[in-house]
Amino acid sequence: MRLILPGMARQPGTKDHWHERPFSTLGSIGLSLVAFLRPAWGISKIPLRDTPSFGMPLGDIVGKSSALTVVTPLWCSWINRFLLGLYRTLPAQFFPLVNLQMIHFARWVILPKDRWPGRSKKFKTRYSYLLFSSNFNGTWDVYLDEFSDVISLGMDTMWYRSIGYPKSIPSRPFKAYIDDNSIECSYYYNALPGFSLRDVASALKVRKAIHFLEEKLAEINQDTTTSAATKDDLFFQQFESVVANLVNHLPSTGKPPLHAAHGTRELNL
Amino acid sequence: MPSNEAGFYQLTALLPVKTGPYKALSGEKNVPQYCNSSQSYSHHLKDYLNQLSDSFLSNIDSKSSKSGDLHLFDHTRCTHFARFVVIDQLFYNGRRRHDSLIDFFRTLAAGKDLLSKKDKIDQLESPYLLIAIDFDCHPSSTSCVQDYLSDLWPYASQELTEILHHCEGFYLPVPPRGKRFTSRTADWNAYRTVERMILSHEVETTYPFSAYFWVADKVKRWNPSTDRVSPSEFKNRWGLFGIGILPFLLVIVSLLILPFYLGSFFFNWLYEYVPPGAELSEFYQAWNRWGIIGFALSVISVILFMFAWRYFINRANQPMPQIKGVDLKSISKSLYLQGEFLEMYKRWQDHDGFSKSSIRQHFSCFLDKHQPSDIESPSLQPGKYFSIRKMS
């Protein structure tokens, strides 16, 4: 019994991907309900005993940043759209991700199964797909370890309903899943190859401090009544109070540490 | 539009790649030697992109910022990250695993082994080219991509034309027989085609995340002289969260009541066939009442859900505001200042031994020399490890 509920048919020709049909058939409501109530349904993966070599192709690493592109099949993508919406209402849930200071930019893009760009309406895949792309610092291994150590629940809800997703704890099957579903970049551009996100965050603080001192200096210099020595003294006080807080924000620059594959490839850099 | 959030535009475009053997773009003057008709479009595209990547990496260590050393994205100084990925096929994650008990009963019911039915595997009709670029854009602008492409065009016209030539739907207008376009018209045509291709294949970024925004938010709240941080104004929006989650729960509840409705439907049918004398009415009426409530509730909740869904998704996806000073130009300048500030401090420490009297002098010189408010110059050149950008 396939019932099309009124008001749910998608208007043809709209480019708007926001208003995804929540569901098309009554049957899928029931199914997704079951899915909702049983999140761990049939997705357990046997922990791998051997140690497959996970990692990143070198082309995905430019300077201190790496590009990760993952495309995973999704079942009932509207649930994920809903969850991503929920996350947008809860920015504080993402503070641990922000505190990690590893990711410059990341994005999650839902690709509905019946709206492949440049394809006719008739072309439909069995599943919708979730595209995840991120620009992160540090090694692939650390990145995924920290996904499973620090923001495991966040990751699990972002990939909720991904087919075969083993959840982010334990980390080995999780890494294997990400590895199985990621694609290497053919071209990757990074505008700040010599700097990590932490360097950028520090630099913004330093800039604020410099502007602050610039203002104070102007104020002090404007005062014509004080002697040069007093001005020096006044400025020193300001300088001291500000720069004392910058001790952990003056990193040195340099090239990124080598990737594990570099060593075994005997690359001379 | 969450693609355009907090002053950053996260462009995602998926373009189907042509199938069949590669044919060079007509009118292209210098066709590379390696390209012959035995390469597929996808193969050729990857090769082309890899070489583009090599040309970027070969100059990444250069200390100068001469325009000859600049890569295409280096020129505009507003592209943070860009990637081109050729997605040949969708990944098959193995046969879908169901609960074994459900499989068991399905097998019993069907009378044959479920494994005899092959799992359906998703296939794309052609490979896709994924373009993902993070660039600076004003949040109120509605023509971010157009503006960005026209900024980029003078430096990347050849490359973009060549890349998009691999994608389905790319065709350049053909000049009338016996005539040729002027180079200006040809360029304009190519630009229009590239713009049309990217805009028509753009996919909306569902959930953008930019750390610069959060970092800048924290720096904004930071007081440099006391080192205290005031609370963030971005807090969990529990009200909106409730609007999102409550109708959803209502739908679940109404679905649980739905069986009563179906039950009353059944009794209704039964009522017509019962022999007279059987006293069912009381029971039936009780059922019927519940059934009607259940039905009404499910209809209402589904309708409510439809509205709430739209409202919620719209509200939740409202872009975050922009925080000033995290565009690429400002960040490059900050990184430049950071390095120079440390140098100044070290000089003061090593030569003047923390002398109180000389720091004002040092800092004034620093300001004169490095112009903290001028984001153009001197600054770091994007796309290079450490190259100082100076305008004479």
Place this chain on the structure above:
Amino acid sequence: MTTIFDRLDIQGNILLPYGRSSYPIARHFLFHVRDKEQARAFLDWILPQITTAQYFPSKRSKQMQIPEDQLRQDYPEVLLNIAFTASGLEALGVPASVLRQFPNAFLDGMWKRAEMLNDDRADWNNAWKDQSHENTTHILITQRVSFNSCLEKVCESRKDDSFKKSDYLCQKTFDEARSSMIQHLDQETKRLLDQAENLGLVALSGHSNVDDDTKWLECESLVHTRLQDLAIAGISEDECLEMFKFQKDRGYVSSDATLTDLRYSEYEHFGFFDGIGDPVFEGQYPTAFQAEMAQGQGHLSSGQWRPIAPGEFLLGYPNEAQETTCHPMPYTFSRNGTFMAVRKLEQNVSEFHRTLVGQVPLMEQWLDNFECSSSSGQPSAVGNINKALKVLRAKLVGRWDDGTPLVHAPTYESWLNFRKRLLTLAGESRKGEQSAKDAWKKFKTKFTLFTFESDDTKGIRCPFASHIRRSNPRDSGDPSLRKDSDSSEISQASSLLVNRRRILRRGMTYGPAVDLTSENSVLNDQNSLGDAERGTFFVAICSDLERQFEFMQQQWLNYGSDFNLGNDICPVAGALHPSAASDVKDIKVMMSSERPDGSCSLPFVAKSTPRPVVCRGGAYFFVPSLSALRLLAQNRF
């Protein structure tokens, strides 16, 4: 959940380090296997001699209340441990199907991954190079003999000297006991080498610090005199004498003690007390004792320290990622085994010291300007120089020379007080009163029990750049804290980022000691000391070389981004990439200090030498269990 190990199946140095004063000399032999049949016979011969993790009967085992049946009958005279490289396992005939299950880092070996660790391969000793098939390192055997039994014999023969473990000894007794120990060790060495030669094993040479023909690298704990230990805080000789007199008067030391008395110390060549913090994991100690040991050394979450999961250090057990650590099949072959990274690190002691001494005047100025310490009892000029040097050294390491953490004693003055209390409590407890002993025990936990995020969020006391904060950041930078605007949450910081990056350190020093008591001594004695090679034979035990050892070396010691330090390397144990090393004259270390009002001072940009340590070679080893050794010896795969 209590893990109970089969301690008879695990090699001895994994679970607990051997005492640095009870087994002060270790000889490391590298062997190359020529013939697998003969090599198996050799394994068969050595198997019963391998030291297991069974508890030794000692003061410690009494403290831990180990039941009699779990103790060794005797205190072992000779300790023998064995480990294999990947090519070693291959040479012994382990099938490729088994080897392929081992992790990449181990299979590659350290030689191939040297570049990633910022080693310059040109610096490596030939013995470690994995180039020719003729003399590749296959097996590492480490031999130690007991010092205490030799000492006991010497004391018995002399009758006038009473035998007491781990105490200072008069020079004569010490020398006699040491030469008797070396004699014993020589016999054992000969026995081992003879047997190896008979069974076709080639003992490799070239990894020694002495000459190119010696077939072992000899590591010996550094010997300290009583005076050296007393003067560690940089105090003058008069003050030392005064302190010594005080100790004698109080009866903390025996009346016949002299300042020239010797003992094996825990110091390393740069002059820092070493080997204080080592992770504590489930099953390592008896349950009751374990909880106590885990304070400051385990896994911290919601303010509670508990032991780390055993799978971080042994194969086949659950680990901190809540899964079972990789265990190649056959299970018996990998279970209870682990991996070991071994590195011979030469320490550029004189250069390191010279760089620091060069900055002392500036450091003094910094301290004068910003520390604004109460000027009561202004120390002498010499004292001031010492103070500046000691502060500089402490800020680089994160601990004062004697191991006192900066978190507990942030200023030089507070360190002196801390030390005074330490010596008093130690002296009192030596007199044997139970309450004094408890007080001493409690005080000692301060060396390991501290946190960074909650005690020193901004690194004012212990700089982010310092060695101990880098190699074990504890709760520093815990990302799970959600509120950045109020500090109430900080006390709940956990060691989330660190739990899976810990290593067990089992290193020892090699080469002759340098006397650093006076900052000029190195400069004066430079000629005599210049030639001798000295350093640390670094040994790290962990179950995942890549995730634990390599990560720590590469990301935390040779790079500093995780601590907001960009490319700054660890001033004590880091290394720049060889390609960058030539451009860099010195490396910067950012430090600040706490002013009397608790606020932060202006930073001091210190410099350290770009090559404090130079790797002279190393390898990755698999440390098999006793059952795995049997499988190897009998070729049962």
